[in-house]
Amino acid sequence: MYLYNSLTRKKEKFVPREQGKVYMYVCGITAYDLCHIGHARAAVVFDVLVRFLRYLGYEVIFARNFTDIDDKIIKRANELGIPWNEVAKRYIEAFYEDMAKLNILKPTFEPRATEHIKEMQELIQVLIDKGYAYVTSDGDVYFRVRAFKSYGKLSGRDIEELKAGARVEVGENKEDPLDFALWKSSKPGEPWWDSPWGRGRPGWHIECSAMSEKYLGLPLDIHGGGQDLLFPHHENERAQTVAARDIEFVSYWVHNGFVQVKGEKMSKSLGNFVTLRAIYEKFLPEVLRFFLLTKHYKTPLDFSYENLEEAEKALKKIYEAKKAIKEVIQSNPTKNTPIPEEIVNEVNEFKEKFKKALEDDLNTAAALGFTFNIVKIANRLTQEKSFKKSKNVTSVLTKILDGLNELGEILGVFSSDPDKFLAELKNKKLERKNINREEIEKLVLERSLARKNKDFKKADEIRDRLFKLGVVVKDTPHGSIWDVE
RNA sequence: GGCGGCUUAGCCAAGUGGUAAGGCAGAGGUCUGCAAAACCUCCAUUCUCCGGUUCGAAUCCGGAAGCCGCCUCCA
DSSP states (O other): OEEEETTTTEEEEOOOSBTTEEEEEEEEEESSSOOBHHHHHHHHHHHHHHHHHHHTTOEEEEEEEEEOSSHHHHHHHHHHTSOHHHHHHHHHHHHHHHHHHTTOOOOSBOOBGGGGHHHHHHHHHHHHHTTSEEEOTTSOEEEOGGGSTTTTTTTTOOHHHHHHHOOOOTTOOOSSTTOEEEEEEOOTTSOOBOOTTOSEEEOHHHHHHHHHHHHHOSSEEEEEEEGGGIIIIIHHHHHHHHHHHSSOSEEEEEEEOOEEETTEEOOTTTTOOOBHHHHHHHSOHHHHHHHHTSSOTTSOEEOOHHHHHHHHHHHHHHHHHHHHHHHHHHTOOOBOOOOOHHHHHHHHHHHHHHHHHHHBTOOHHHHHHHHHHHHHHHHHHHHSHHHHTBHHHHHHHHHHHHHHHHHHHHHTSSOSOHHHHHHHHHHHHHHHTTOOHHHHHHHHHHHHHHHHTTOHHHHHHHHHHHHHTTEEEEEETTEEEEEEO
């Protein structure tokens, strides 16, 4: 397995600290609002990484945190007129619902910041004792950035240049503008915890350092998150842990690229975000997941409903091939037809190629390319008369189907039952395009009757009508079937 | 301004020195009452541009242009 490591800015061979085990941490959400596609991308990317590492035989111990106390949560609570912990609870629940639909596996640990105040305080105390942090007269605690020599190493920043852009907020009492908060004294009306430095609450960065170490030990094999977390969040996490423990924090830093809309980053501040719930109203979650995997995880991914529809078509193509395979296998063919060698070879190589692509810095786009190659072969075997009545073809098809299911399980897509998926997809598209099912079925029946009576003129008229409604009819030996365009 | 990234067909997108995967759209054919789906064939002599290294470059080096991100909360 090779991974691009943000720390070294190189693709590197992945070697975990303990043989056969991977300790992985990913920054989760701050629970103050609904998740959008950007959150989904991060979740899917690291979910696939976990699944693939497990497929390779590693035991993966995976922690993903919830930031459940933070300025934004307090702000949101004031807006909604409910307690801050209610805000966190509400959005954590929403997160679970949205992620379950996306087929994201549950991490081994899901630590919450508010449940680890003690661990954070202990870590802060170590930093104070070692001279890496200081307490102000207001009861805030700051990290002394200049005391930490390799600050900026992860994000490739120069401390002098950072200084030029650094700002000091009103009321802050820092030694240096670069210093960041480890502990913030509470203002009236804000939640607080007791601490050696007075009542207050933790800064954002310290939770990840404290919780990742507690659950996974050091150094973490993999630390993931969105590219936007690289600076300052991850840089600060690294500073805290390295300064306190005198050991490198993370072996492999992995950052996923942004989801963009018309070339711009999708974000709260730009207001161009699309929530997962909005997507789910129109598309199956699996379609979104598939879409998110069509591009390499590091590069920006442009979101549009057109692109989602393309992903939907592509995914449908795989499921239709699976459905056809199932049907041929169930028909118990008896003949024996020689299968061209190149087909046999390609089927045999499929899994290996797919795996190679994922081993190369999780190249899901390339893996999907190989998937379509095999889909094409499967279609040929199920559609061509000479093949589809053959017994030996069935064994090849079984191999393809098993392969698709096995590999689909890594990506978390196209591994469901095809009939189930296609039925759900049809419903979703009917809903999306506002098509009345009864009306369509009535027309299709009418047309079938007309065809039976060889009244092709009427049949074609009805077909045109259906087409205008957004429905395509296909005539098969077993009768007419229809689908949403 | 500093740092980083990107630019491959009408669109989406792989490809990190050996002669351009895949998907969508499009054209022709097989099948079909006609269609649809599927299959077969075709669809980038060329990878933003200009130089260079090399037997050989989309891939390496230098330069230019355009776009994007981070530098403040953000997946």
